Amino acid sequence: MTDEETEPLLDKLDAAQKVRLLTGATTWRTYGEPAVGLRPLTLSDGPAGVRGETWDERETSLVLPSPTALAASWDERLLTDLGALLASEARRKGVDVLLAPTLNLHRSPLGGRHFECFSEDPLLTGRTGAALIRGIQSGSVAATAKHFVGNDAETDRLTVDVRIDERTLHEVYLAPFEEAVAAGVWAVMSAYNKVGGVTMSASPLLDRPLKDGWGFDGLVVSDWGGVRTLLESARSGQDLAMPGPDGPWAAGLLAALEQGLVPAEAVDDKVRRLLRLARRVGALGAEDAGTLGAEDAGALGAEEAGALGSGDPADRPGRP
Template identity: 50%
Template sequence: MSSQTITTEPELLRLLDELSAEEKVSLVVGASMWATTAVPRLGLEPVVMSDGPVGVRGPDGATSAMFPAPSALAATWDLDLAARSGALFAAEARRHGVDVVLAPQVNLQRTPVGGRHFECYSEDPHLTAEIAVALVGAAQAQGVGMCVKHYVANDSETERTRYLARLDERTLREAYLAPFERLVRDVGPWSVMGAYNGADTGGVAARLLEHRPLVVDLLKEEWGYDGLFVSDWVATQSVAPAVRGGLDLQMPGPDGAWGDGLLAAVRSGEVAESDRRQGAASPTPGPPHGPPHRPPCCGREHNAYHGTGTGNDHAHDKLGGVSAGAGRTVRRRAEGRRRAGAARG
């Protein structure tokens, strides 16, 4: 896509009107392991993503530079060094043809079974936030997007894809959510990745990708986040509950829950095609049929997280909003390329 193709929100909305239902669905499901879907007739190129926290792996298997472990970076307490690391992330991303880097990981080192702790910065949410803000801000200033992960309370490798984190509100906000909130408010990461695990916040127990109070009410409404909320890889386990929960993009694709079922859900009316933005902004009502089912911690039953009754009885449609969100990501990439070109000039 040329850097002049999309520049304003009205232009994005105009393009949205030109998309068919099939194209809208394709934009919210990955086209491959690392890329989103292109719509060549409208000038929309794919957005290419890549891991990860210790360097830019690249989608093509080429040799990559290994960065110091994020824990080592945070141990320096050096924000200038964190910013230099962010600039290096951007340079490596451009070398590999990557638009969005799946980093940093701002989960906390709060459990002895966190086997990926070296990818995290610290057990301290303040230090984690300070380092992450410096790094993400420097990378995105060069026109490369960062995807902050894993939202939220994804701090254990044991049962990582299945466990339920039980959290009181003060602990959730002051510890686990604090780095994400700082990043959203201070530097606006282009993307936030939703985690595999579930969360029980006292009123709702659900998978993170289906947890409307944490994703829609808090991340998008209270904090005002307007970037892309993307699934962790192969984490999407439902169609309508994930749509209702606020998920914007399923990765990877083109199969998976949304790849296999979203278009059929639209055609059947289970998910409406029209964008119900007012519904997204309204306060989340309580469960329509009594208290939510709360699965046991580290429960083996994967479907125990399914359908906790958050939000309306009918799935909140994300197609219009998600397509616009994907378009904003593409626009930001184009703007980033212009900024980077000006910097090089």
């Protein structure tokens, strides 16, 4: 199925069906939609191995050396081979979208998640990240370049406002993501933090340079709980709000669309990108394209929320 064949599917969806697709059905899954042959997508951490949907010691996963160690090899062929191995693991666990690689930079010895990152150097980070992306996607599993952008330390990670001059932003912090787009990455994750006073899930950087400047044609997924507003984020280049089934878009996007507060073209573009991602991973046109019902999604969301603790993304273990 090509983009030309995907486009008519939009006409088969009404506004409510389109909006429903843009917030997750559960913590790790999206909604399916039988009307267009779309099955739910399953997403999973992470940069050093494929966890899958559950935290269960009986469900083991292959663990790679940390990305920092892999980058130290400067071996792009090795990274591509390991990416293909991660794709195989993802398929074994029923995962369509792997939330890796992390392309943020080492900026503080107190950065507790720096083991997920490749380097303090944008060139090395971009090259090794691109190699891993090529390997993952060779197995028809989507790689996700994260966290776009400026999410390079743990202090106040959810709320910090990062101030970067324009040249440094483009030549240092955005450079690895530009390399990922050049490598054909299928998904990008927007970060929790602000850059220049704007939360990344509502940032103009999602449109330019990411989509309009670099030509990124994939899906922008939020970090978990990263979509905190309705109108600002819905009007931006943010495409999918995770997790679900609750969130600002689930609560108000349909009404905002019907009232003309969010352009219909913006919603269509988000759905188009979701369908394109689904096609790339083999989730569009599938025979098992059933969707979770509202009661099923609510039950799953409540069960998983109880397992994860509070609704604050900071309290969720293993945050993407």
